[in-house]
Amino acid sequence: MAIHEDWNRKFCLLDARPLRSWDEGRDQGWQEVISLQERAAEMTDKNSSKNSTRRLLLLGIASMCSSSIAIAASPNAIAIQVWKDPNCGCCKDWIIHLEKNNFSLKVNDQGNNAARARLGMPQKFASCHTALVGGYVIEGHVPAEDIQRLLKEKPQALGLAVPGMPIGSPGMDGPVYGARRDAYQVLLIQKDGSSKVFNSYS
Structure with missing residues (x-):
């Protein structure tokens, strides 16, 4: 065991x-x-x-x-500075119009009235946006081709203006306006505040 x-x-x-x-x-x-x-x-x-x-x-x-x-x-894009109201749709459409025509934009969503006064554009030619390009003041819905012509011809002047907001001008020609086209003029503004017709649209 x-x-x-x-x-x-x-x-x-x-x-x-x-x-x-x-x-x-x-x-x-x-x-x-x-x-x-x-x-x-x-x-x-x-x-x-x-x-x-x-x-x-x-x-x-x-x-x-x-x-x-x-x-x-776009190596030759034209630099332009814009002052506009931040809520203005037609200003945005005008900016798009310029971008499509070889402009390079710096946009300020305020100070339109102050910029107009500072740059010497008379109030009687006022619109909803003011711009500065090549030493010239641009007021309102001026077509891109007129700005390009201004820069090419280089006249002794303050700039161009389309007073008010005429329907049919660039930025005021969207579908909401239908086929309506109002006649308007692009004015060449002199440094003394006088003006003459630069171009006409009808």
Whole structure:
């Protein structure tokens, strides 16, 4: 009986080591699997971050290229500064008209009356926006082609004006006005406040 118990005890002790080693190996294996999963997740996050950064860089480069293309498309754009009411829709339409005709605009959504007074345009020729281009004052819905002609001919004058807001002039010719076209004149304003007809539309 003693021999049997001693043999059984030795057998259990001999078998306990491999069982413990197997359990330890299993736990270590799971830890390694978990560690690998965590490292894979970290690599995925890093790659995702790198990919996001790469996409942002590519988008930035594409934006710069498109901006360069836009600038290159209009190398001779005429710089003009505009003062207008921020809520005036016809002023915005006039600005679009100028942009379509190779003008590069700096727009101030305030100070129209102050700019007109500062630049010396008489109040009797007033409209809803005032502009400055090439040293000339532009008041109201003056067509782009008349401004271009003014800059080409360079007369001794203050600038051009279309007093009021005549329907049919650039910016006042949208669908809301239908086919209506009122006759109006573009005036060449002299530095002494006098004027003469620069162009007529009917």
